[in-house]
Amino acid sequence: MPRYGVAALADLLPAIASAQGVPGLTTGLTLEPADRACVFLVDGLGWEALSAHPEEAPFLGSLLGDAQGATGRPLTCGFPSTTATSLASVGTGLPPGEHGLLGYAVRNPDTGELMNQLRWQPWTDPHGWQPHPTVFQQAHAAGVATCQVSAPHFEHTPLTQVALSGGTFHGRLAAEERMDLAAERLGAGDRALVYTYYAELDGHGHRYGMDSDAWRGQLQYVDRLAQRLAEQLPPRSVLYVTADHGMVDVPDTAAARFDFDEDWELSAGVARLGGEGRLRHLYAVPGAASDVAAVWREVLADQAWVATRDEACALGWFGPRVEARVRERIGDVVVAMSGEAAVIASRAEPNESALVGMHGSATSAEQLVPLLEVRAQ
Template sequence: MTLMLPAGPAQARSIAGVAPDLLASLRGESETLPPVSSTVLVVVDGLGALPLRAHAGHARTLTAAMSKKDAAASVFPTTTAAALTTLLTGEMPGAHGLVGYRVRDPRRDVLVNQLTEWEGAGIDPLTWQAQPTVFERAVSAGHPAFAVGFAGHAHSGFTHATLRGASFVPAGRPAERVATAWDLAERNPGALVYCYLPETDKAGHKHGVDSAEWVAALEDIDAALRLTVPPGVGVLVTADHGMVDVPAHRQVVLDESDGWHDGVRHIGGEPRMLHVYLEQDADAAAVLGRWRRDLEGLADVLPRDEAIAAGLFGPEVSDAATARIGDILAIARGNRALYDGAAEDQRGRNMVGQHGALTPEEWRVPYLRFGGFAA
């Protein structure tokens, strides 16, 4: 079988083009964005275009700027580590190398959480993610660069991999982060400012996209973005991915007693998109056949070479990225999730909102222009 990326509307753009376009707008050379004195990139983590439209009454600021064409395509897998790195480098996962949530470090043959385990796993952000960030490119061109986010994120390995080149500015609630971003852009002509808003992603994981908690988080962000954009500043609001709600009865548990781990050394990724790493002496064809048979109708299962050939990770996949991709990929269909029953930590089964696969809810994200970009 060959799995292709989902089709989007004819006007759809990729989030991989956001960073280069923002830099071009500062030079007056963008084909899609007007020239501006400074620019702000606002990323609302986990906010899909379809869930946003479905809750338009709770996000009047965002949806007032949103037409049918104001959407962009995320990347595969639709997870923060992969998609946010694409947004901040302009490169697809096959090039920047963050190809999933938990992937194998080939050097040590262990799974590493790409958001939180850099230091403990001894991974160097400068080599694991070697592509220049949009902030490094901005600074090299003479533009000030800033990243506004939680103080606790300032020195993480993931921050060093994706935000290097930017001066990190901590701020609290969404309204404070937005106000700080607007102020930095106004006081620093030519600046590129990044503002990270993860509240919808957190509420969605814990309570679900249709929950009162998720709606409250969306309303809080929408209210923050009502703040008037300073003259000459262009603001682009987008997301890394969306999400779907997975009820408990849609969970598929891969129990060791049922033979799911025969020939399997590690199961990484996340419940909506598993990286399956095989033992060196495993019969790869037999394992692939078994997974395909037993997950028929529940997930798309394909070997690494087919996934790469289909362009799932982008047009070019480096040797380093290839070594991190599972021998087999299992991509959940619909609103199902696949859980490793042998994993010590089963807390993930409490998550309601999830992402990583290829549904339109996960794949399509808003692409909204404010301030100088809305002109």
């Protein structure tokens, strides 16, 4: 279960900003105050995967909690463990049930269509979909020098608008330039909050799997980037390295890949299939939700946790509170895969179905992300 309010991604920025004197932010996560703080978010860097590869990531490994003098610890990313959901949690400081980005693709209750919250298709008014202010906006209003340093193409995306906006945006293509500029901007004010991001570790995990030279090479590169940034920290600053989710490799076998498009039992009674391979939102035809839940429990057996919408909300999967405006975005049935299995859709989602590495569910490999800390005096 995500540790909302205590040790979840949604608690990170409120803990940082409140320690900088930004009012109105509360969290149970306690961090040592710093005038200047930088968050370096590495897409797809799970705690378990990082811990399992000390040779590829010696610098980051030296920050893990089992290293001498290190304070690194895992956070839970929240549910589902996917990029759109986690970035919204990071930026707003809210659990998914409040910010409303509840997965990779969910049904828009107003139109009945599936809305991809990463690509923002079909177009939906961003601030109508997610109306809460970001922590960056609140910090900027409180006089903290706030900025985002990322790839230029992210500047005007709807996801950036609703999750990460506030202060200034600095676009740089080269990751090394982003690290250098993040350190520079960190020293630009007496109080500063800087966010920077790297995406390609996740991309290589999806395409090649974590048991690949390509993924390990990316981890080595991420390690060098983090060290480059850490070595340039100005005085009175702290660097936090974290991630939006972990990942699991899904074997290319029929036993591990349940194909919704080829399985009449799984597709019966399902009007729309949302989510992604490791976490599915099932939108049932009217009156069929309980039957759909029963069939999926039987077919998937011990390969998944299957809950109705009411059960998932009551269990707190999406946070302690689910706002009324977002409740119907949740599937009538929610399916979180365990082990290494996935529910693919070979015809409707050919590209996603071919991925090796996947995420979205509630296993520790997907849920646990690092919170690694480097401080400059």
